[in-house]
Amino acid sequence: MSEIKPLLPLAAATGISIIGLGTIIPSLPFYATSLGAGPDVAAMIFSVFSAASLLSAPFWGMMSDKVGRKPVMVMAVFFTVLSYLWMAHAGSLWELYASRIMAGLTAGWMAASQAYVADVTSPENRAKGLGLLGASFGIGFTVGPIIGAIATHGDHVNFALPAYIAAGFAVTSLLVTLFFVKEPKRHHEVAGRHRLQLLKDPDLARLIVLYFLVFLMFTGVEGIFALWAKANFGLGPSQVGYFLGYSGIIMILVQGGIGRAVAKRGEGKVTVFAICSLLGAFVSAPFITGPWGILIPMGLFALAMGLHNPAMQSLLSRLAPAGRSGGVMGVAQSTMSMARIAGPAWAGAVFTHFGADAPFYLGALLLIPIIIYGMLATGRAQQAVADRVDGVQVEA
Template sequence: MKQRSPLLPIFLIVLVDVLGFTIVIPLLAYYAERFGASPLVATTLVSVYAVCSLISTPIIGNLSDKVGRRRMLLISQAGTLAGFLMLAWSHSLWMVFVGRILDGITAGNLSLAQAYISDHTKPENRAKAFGVIGVAFGIGFMFGPGLGGTLAEYGLHVPFLVAAGLSALSIFCTATLLKKETPPQEVAPSTGPMPAGRRPGAFDIATYGTYFKRPRLGSLYLQFFLFSFAFSCFTSGFALFAERRFSTHPALHRVPGEMCKLTVDEKLETSSALPGTILLDGQALAHGEWWIAGPKTIFVAYEPCQKLQSAQKLEAKFPWTAHEVGLQFMFTGFLGILLQGGLIGRLVKRFGEIRLVLAGFVAAAAAYVLLGFAFTVSMVLLVATISAFGNGVLRPVITSRITQVAGRHEQGVALGISGSLSSFAMMLAPPTGGALIDHQWLLGWALVPASVAAVGFIVALATPDGKSREPELSSPP
């Protein structure tokens, strides 16, 4: 009887997992702000998850060698489910952090799925198999953020409940579609390459140092880290940036010295003691400030509060709520699918990998600079298009170059280090950007990833050419 391929169940499992994850991407910052978090604290949610996953993923990978991929995948998915439920039921900021920590300490869904495929496919078929995971990721990133933004219209907790439901579905798929594995004691020792994505321990400094000392491989790892840092800074802070840059009426910028603030409640009253003065819940307006009365209404007072004669009600468009941020990520994901689904191979053949990496860093840096000066929706869409090309090129091409330079029997460790570098970037970049947004330095926030991408361009330009593999550190047993 022909053995059933694991590709379809793995595809479905990864797709459902990624959908659940991407649904909450546009919402975490807004959700944290709901509980009084500053931009710095809100972006730290990303870093907390990265720290936990950096420590736990190698441990989960090692345990999966002993008890089986399927069993550890179920445990990892259960942790994700618990994390989403904690987020949905949160009533204070500490519960939001606990939800992210729960998800982080059981992180490993993707690396376990990759390892499962590596165990159950022949070496010559693995590139195609991993491509299936890439397609699942692309579809998830294309539809997840938009779905999350739409669900947020019914309450910020709703997307987290839906994500939890998808996590439960992924557990069901794993339990029913993946076959039970051979008991560990009967598994023959592997003499081939280490499963893709196997990471060294978080504190295995010696291994990281050894690989970084290799001329071309070390340079490629630095490029990957710089790309990941810039991308993480952008993705973690964009919602907070857009909320502050675009969620006010232009009139608020034209006459900042002649506006007053309404506080506490949406009910407007006129004071009989001070004729013409607008009160809110019995309190007079404070001169020089403004107030958003509702989701699409701003009340602006054009005279000092003590001399108010009237107030003008303006209908303000808020183009960057959670809904619109989700749609923006969806647009970027769609462009990424077009690029990685069919164009990237042709571009590599036409221009070569080195030129594409250089062009990718230039495009990313240009997009981030333009974002700093963007004040219209059309400008943001232009930025999204340029960044989709830059970031869509950099990740697969740099990863491809790493696999070409690393030894044939080092692929698992080589790619695992890339994953760890991505986690390190997610630890450092979000709070860096969050601190700048916290101080209202919106242009500075955009220039940080632009500068990092520019450094990436310089490093790529100085990287020695060549596709030959560097000498391996050790041979397989």
């Protein structure tokens, strides 16, 4: 408990930030279409944030290694507040997208918070710490979409209201970070190690590739879910928000027990099981015949990502060289951002040209070789971690 206690303020600040983000997510594609975007362009509203984050995340990870986790988190959240205010006042499609680009360029709090967990936890407790951080994401993506659903309820949606609410939550997160999050003492910079050199480790490189492939599939669905729900069942931003809130509840329940799952099975097996659950979500979605059936694939998606994220982040941090957890998390964040660029793009294009269910059929086919690759990559990484531990014990 002594290692987890310092994480509580961080988890609170993160959860509050994610509530704000979750508030705008259900309405974003509808906001874009109201300003003249087609389905393929509307799906890209998620990609532009990620493209900007791709450029900035390694920088923020490196800066957090040098100047500290807390300063990076404070600065990033401050600019996030400004991006939400700009979004609320967007009067054209380019302004809406530009506000999300600004948010992506200053999203350094993600990598810094993950590195913070690695700083204050031992390897055996890291999955539990990342699970706590993940649970805060789950809470945010439960409460946020529900608030967004309430804010967009009615025939005449005010798209500025969710953005103002998100800005309020971001300000609250900023205050919590300033007054309650303490700078960890364990991180330090290892001179002469550029972040790209980290990928010379084949075990780490294989995990990064797997991280990209899984998020490529997941973010594809994330980008077109609202459009798919509207095309098949006539749902609007309010109904989409409630379904996203349901998936957040599943993630909270899953990530609350991730530490026990990893302790019993190991990060590698948990990761592979998560990808299999993702396959189940892709397979089941096209066969849904009514709105309530959405609970099945949405539950499987939440199960998959609730298990996958903390397990993979734990395994990545355990493979990281001493003092470079921030750099590794920055690379992982950039990898996820690459997937978040390409995911909505491929899914939106397939949706537009081949029909609403086509992205799920294609995704299911692609996930089969990804599962096989995942078994190989995580198995070798888990063995490398075990060999490292055995080597330390022999030296002792």
